[in-house]
Amino acid sequence: MKKLVMALMPILLLVVLTGCNMSEPITADSQGIWNHYFVYPLSLLLTSVADWTGGNYGLSIILVTIMVRLVILPLLMKQQKSTLAMQKIxxxxxxxxxxxxxxxxxxxxxxxxxxxxxxxxxxxVNPLGGCLPIMIQMPVIMAFYYAIGRTTELAEHSFLWFSLGQSDPYYILPVVAAITTFIQTRVTLTDEIQPQMKMVMNFIPVFILIAGLTLPSALALYWVIGNLFGIGQGLYLKKRMKLLKETKEVPAVTS
Known part of the structure; x- marks a missing residue:
């Protein structure tokens, strides 16, 4: 089950990146459970943080991306414990x-x-303990991606040298996004990942680069910050996994 979910994650990412209804603005009146309970709250968080930072939507994307990643981190740590517990038995x-x-x-x-x-x-040990955190975090990541793409206020602001609503005219962000994506995949790869899975993950940076050349810079900025956080997170989790393996007992994981 876990291998299946892990194999589907890049495919889900590609589906998210291609997007549907990305041009439809998200508002409090947007219909549907997905819009009302997932995308809009994150869009509201983006605009609220932007107001708090003096209308700086670029900084808002950076701060909220880090916040979302920090919220997800405990799930990844729980997944790691479950994986190690399964390895022990x-x-x-x-x-x-x-x-x-x-x-x-x-x-x-x-x-x-x-x-x-x-x-x-x-x-x-819960045999599904390694899958559930992945299944929980994916909707959050997808919703945040859509929130950035569908928050109209973002398109009206600039950050550094680029307009958040337009693609980077100098192609700097797409290139950095692709490079950091590649580094993140190298950091997170493990010996247990199948060769076919590695091939798919090697393709993702290329797709990020191509998509970043045409999509709004707000999304490319989100990828860059998320990747940088992911690189640090991956290094931390690898170090933590090594320490857990050195302990005589693995904490029980029941959920």
Whole structure:
């Protein structure tokens, strides 16, 4: 399940980047659960932070991007604990699976599932614990992306050398976004990721570069800041994973 979700994440990203109804402004009157409860609150947060910073929407994007990433960070830390806990019991899991490898009878398969569940309960491990944080954070990231693209106030302001509502005339942001995306993928790659998955992740920086050449600079700025945060986050999580592996016991993960 976790591998499936991880494999779908780049595809979801590509769908988000192509966007639908990105030109439709988001307001308090926008219809639908997605607009009303996800996109609009983040759009309101962007405009509120901009008001607090003296109408600087570029700075607002930077601050809110960091805020969103900090909110998501505990989910990633929980996912990491769950992943490590599953790694600890993997030999026992494989032993049970090998025991029933040549038994195709449904009753035997049910016995295998029962023994696996007992193993999870004994070690207080949730087999879906690594998937749930990913599934929770994706709607937040997607909603924030749409909030930036559909907040009309952003298009009317400039930041540094570029207009937030227009593509970067010097192509600096798209290039930096692509480079930081590439670095982030290198930082977050692990030995467990399949070669096919690595190929897909290598394609993402190219797509970011192409999309950044035409999409509003506000989105490219969001990618750059998110990537920079992601690079630091990835280095921190790798160091944390190393420390967790050095401990004799892994904290139980039950949700």
């Amino acid at each position: 993997r030999p026992e899991m494989q032993e049970i699976q090998n025991k029933y490898k040549d038994k195709k009878d449904p009753a035997d398969q049910q016995k295998m599932q029962k023994e696996l569940m007992e193993l999870y309960q004994t070690h207080k």
